[in-house]
Amino acid sequence: MSGSLSHTAADASAAERPAASAVARVEGAFFGLIELAAAAIVLVEIVVLFAGVMARYVFHAPLVWSDELASILFLWLSMLGAVIALRRGEHMRMTGCLGFAGPQTRAVLEALGIVVPLAFLGLILHPALDYAIEEQFIVTPALEISNFWRALAIPAGLALMVLASFARLARFGSLKALLTAIAITAVLMGAFYLLGPVLKPLGQLNLIIFFVGVVGLCVFTGVPIAFAFALATFGYLALTTRTPMLVMVGRLDEGMSHLILLAVPLFIFLGALIEMTGMAKAMIAFLASLLGHVRGGLSYVLIGAMYLVSGISGSKIADMAAIAPILFPEMKARGAKEGDLVALLSATGAQTETIPPSIVLITIGSVTGVSIAALFTGGMVPALVLGACLCTVVWWRYRKEDLSHIRKPSAAEIGKLALVAIPAIALPFVIRAAVVEGIATATEVSTIGIVYAVAAGLLIYRRFDWRRLKPMLIETASLTGAIIFIVGCATAMAWGLTQSGFSQNLARAMAAIPGGAYGFLAISIVAFIILGSVLEGIPAIVLFGPLLFPIAKAAGVHEVHYAMVVIFAMGIGLFAPPFGVGYYGACAISKINPDEGLRHIWGYVAALLIGLVIVAAIPWFSIGFL
Structure with missing residues (x-):
């Protein structure tokens, strides 16, 4: 009987391996295309900007559209680059505390480093899409195209980051640690949502709760710093103010769009x-x-x-x-x-x-x-x-x-x-x-x-x-x-x-x-x-x-x-x-x-x-x- 069971389990395992391998190949090919697109944008940026320099200083005939095109491509490069960095686990984060944790705790903290960013991405994705739609009524001065095509980089990049996060979750080794991380994240976010009416009257005390407490908790547990900042800001604005989340996406866009x-x-x-x-x-x-x-x-x-x-x-x-x-x-x-x-x-x-x-x-x-x-x-x-x-x-x-x-x-x-x-x-x-x-x-x-x-x-x-x-x-x-x-x-x-x-x-x-x-x-x-x-x-x-x-x-x-x-x-x-x-x-x-x-x-x-x-x-x- 036991031999029959082990034989069946082995057959099932063998059947799963080709399927897992096929999924891995599809994932690799999909994100490989994203990497190629990002690499191509870097090359195009170099060519466009160097052409602008040559046109201005050598031929004395400035390309009025070069900086505008470079700015549009730069936002796409930044978002696609963020996708690549997330899939590779290369976003800046503090890992000092992870070294002091035991194997099981460390696995949970590593899982939180994936689950918490995914939670933020789920929250901000819809406002980001609304923001891009709002931008369609603005026309760029030189190229005379809708600003929607530039702003679309933000929701597109966020959506690809969601896929990258799910891809990392699928490869995560410990199911128990992963479920624990999901439970911790869900409980904390649910608690903050229910406490919203209590938080609003606290005034500037909320700054300590969100920008010290939430940021500190996220950073010291190994959550990438960018997502720690973003989640704390989203929580502060959503739960303690009447600020539309479109405004937060706008500030995100503003910070990423300085031509310098x-x-x-x-x-x-x-x-x-x-x-x-x-x-x-x-x-x-x-x-x-x-x-x-x-x-x-x-x-x-x-x-x-x-x-x-x-x-x-x-x-x-x-x-x-x-x-x-x-x-x-x-x-x-x-x-x-x-x-x-x-x-x-x-x-x-x-x-x-x-x-x-x-x-x-x-x-x-x-x-x-x-x-x-x-x-x-x-x-x-x-x-x-x-x-x-x-x-x-x-x-x-x-x-x-x-x-x-x-x-x-x-x-x-x-x-x-x-x-x-x-x-x-x-x-x-x-x-x-x-x-x-x-x-x-x-x-x-x-x-x-x-x-x-x-x-x-x-x-x-x-x-x-x-x-x-x-x-x-x-x-x-x-x-x-x-x-x-x-x-x-x-x-x-x-x-x-x-x-x-x-x-x-x-x-x-x-x-x-x-x-x-x-x-x-x-x-x-x-x-x-x-x-x-x-x-x-x-x-x-x-x-x-x-x-x-x-x-x-x-x-x-x-x-x-x-x-x-x-x-x-x-x-x-x-x-x-x-x-x-x-x-x-x-x-x-x-x-x-x-x-x-x-x-x-x-x-x-x-x-x-x-x-x-x-x-x-x-x-x-x-x-x-x-």
Whole structure:
């Protein structure tokens, strides 16, 4: 009898496998088409914007429709990229607490990371479709087409995210954990709905309930940060105000539609090109020839290389991935400890956050109105200050390093490496100079950089792997979607906070801080270190930048100086353990256990804090060259 049952079960299992395989193939083909569409949009954006630059600066016949078409395509790229990121599990989230949970609890938390976003998507999908229908009566000025086709990207992207969520649920390993997560989500949402009449009279106390309680609960349980922001905002507006949800979708659209943010995917793709064409390797080889024979020399090279390439890719993980695999093997061969390597790599991530064309700088400019050219100018020297502080720690730790076996390169060898590296080293400075001098916008100059990198890879370095082009374009779309969707959700949340009167209360509280400008800077440093460790960089900037920058200006702090201080504070939080996800990203790139770096990183963190205090205390470092 038992043999018969087991035979029947085996037959059933065998019958299920082809069906599951067929479903997986259909799913892969469907989302593969979405990836292809997103990759194609990235290519079209590059072509359209570069054509606009050439038409304006070379042929003196501007294409009046180029920016409008680029803006329409950008919203579609952002939403399709968000779909890809959701399916791959690449949306920004805090996973620190998951590491402390047991296997069963961790499985439930992982399931919540899928179910909670799905719940929000179900709530917002209908208002998003209504919003797109409302937009059909608006006609774009240059192309003269209905704005419906641009706005349709939002409900279409949300609907595809629903399908991506269901696809992830179908692949989820534990049915029990999944059912538990669904039950928890349903119970909490039902409780909030029933408590609606009780919540309305609470006034601004609801801000703590939704924007601290709900956001905090979601973030610490591993729900992607964008969806934590969005769900809290939806709940606050739906349950405690009379605001139509169309307004929230409008704010989401507004946050994702700043044309300046179009620089994000272009610089991400440019960073991938720099690594793929060998330009990053050429830069590092030249720096190593200059400093490799000095005690701690390769650590100095690491700091310098991160300074040169940082900010171009839009992803610190990409910057680290371009540098660490080249330097770390030789550093280990010289006796460097793995923990010290990953600690320094993580610290350079925080040190170089203000290096233009940093995506964080572009984001600050888009949400606060601060001149991006001024931010690009102001970011160079403060990063040097923090770099000098890190170099001091390197000097102390490696002052007794034995270099008797290291040969100093000859002048001819250094000259040859310099000749090879010149085109690569010139690119970051060309990009920054073009923006600062007003020759091109941050968006336009990124297309020039892409064409430059392609030409250098094909003609100078003779290294261009066409097979990597498609994965690079898809990765660009995915990272863009993760970044821009979080900007949109944080913009909606910031609008909700502003409408509640919170910004006025915050302004009064911050104005009452003793110590004037320096007291305000001190409390901002503490706040952004905490925010950076919990929310990551861009969400913290988008959420609190529009609220705090006007207060900083009223307190007598220059906007560019304040930007540098909060970016560094946020970066320290992002790249310092135990919560900073940037630190774990550095460990993943280095393939080094996070525990190894914990013993070494605190000296670098102390150096970063000292550098931050110096930058905050002496505004000249940030605004001396404006």
